[in-house]
Amino acid sequence: MVNKFYEKMNIPENCNVGSTIFKKLFYENGTLTSSDKDIFTNDIEKITWKYSFKEENLNIKRFKNEELDYEEIALIEVLLFKEARYKKICEIVQKTIPYPLLIVLMHEDKILLNAAYKRINKVDNSKNTIDNFAYSKWINIHNLKDNEVSFMNSIDIRNFSFINMYKFYQSFVEKLNLLNASSITGDFEALKDRDIGEVNKLNNQIEEINSEIEKFKIDINKEQHFNKRMDINIKIKKLEFKKNDIIAKLNS
Template structure:
């Protein structure tokens, strides 16, 4: 089974290689039965692959009133089934209070999840996730040029070594650019990262709305209402193409 770290040139002295047992999440998160069932049904094994620290890599710690980045973790989740990933990511990233690159692996495919961890104002011993930034499934045995560019951008030598926050932020920005490139079918996007992110989010919201309207059309029995729904779908498609044009 392939691992994302094989593409990133992480030094061997950063390797941890420990298994993280599921009971860690059961005990620390006091999981409800539904969440525990997700772990039992879909998670095969969790491995703490690498830990980047100031002592093993030339990157400085970062701390301000909102963030405390002493290290970056690379954690792999090997799946029995490719489902409920967002919920699994939320549980894992909240249980282990370090910024992490979380990879879900199923067969030869992976999805990468990241998210800045902000110090909780209510409880300084806990962190909150600002927003999850993640990829769709990537087939490691069938990489296209955009996939290859993502992994090239994630190689350590192409990331900022100023401090761990800047380093991690570069990883997140590489994923944002990757997602935008997948939408346009090309990697040469020159708009600022925040524009990429907001445009990508708008397009995904439109896709969700279109899917919802198509579901309504299948159930609709009134012809006039079906026509209205179809016109709304066309309007949304035009809007989506307009947004895609902003990225090109």
């Protein structure tokens, strides 16, 4: 199923690696808790280093300065037994493998994409600092929504920036951010010409509001007093109105 995604990326054959990454790597080089090890044992079936993007195989210049090291980008595929703890899995993989990573999680007929910007840790050069994580929603490859079809048609790497490896990576992350915003608006194409900074800002505001609403919904289920339940309901309604205003800005 994931081959459809890779076909859309149009990755040259000389970028193929296809090497299994054994869980032992994470046990030995990561700082895994017993809970983390439980996730790797019970949730992950297989981890594969699928592709490597670098100057030698894509003719894209490396990018390195005091803050950033984008000499090589690895695409890592993670086949899951269970999907629930995918965020923790991505965090562990991103923190353990020093390269800039694109992660493709697979579970049944679905894939989920992850990226994370990394900076050089000035205290310990052997480690990276991760600024933020970007996740798609789960995508059913055999039942794509309209915005997902548009996203899949946009990820041909020949259309990414070839200025340097950092810009190349940034191209994918921007597509991922547009996909996330279009999951709200329903229209990927309409967002393509928008300022990506503005799209990200509005999308982040919506995500924050969604988190607040979820917390209030948990509170209302616990609350026994009618008046307090009404107060929480009013707060939820206000947040929903605010969210709709932001969605309108995304659509405008």
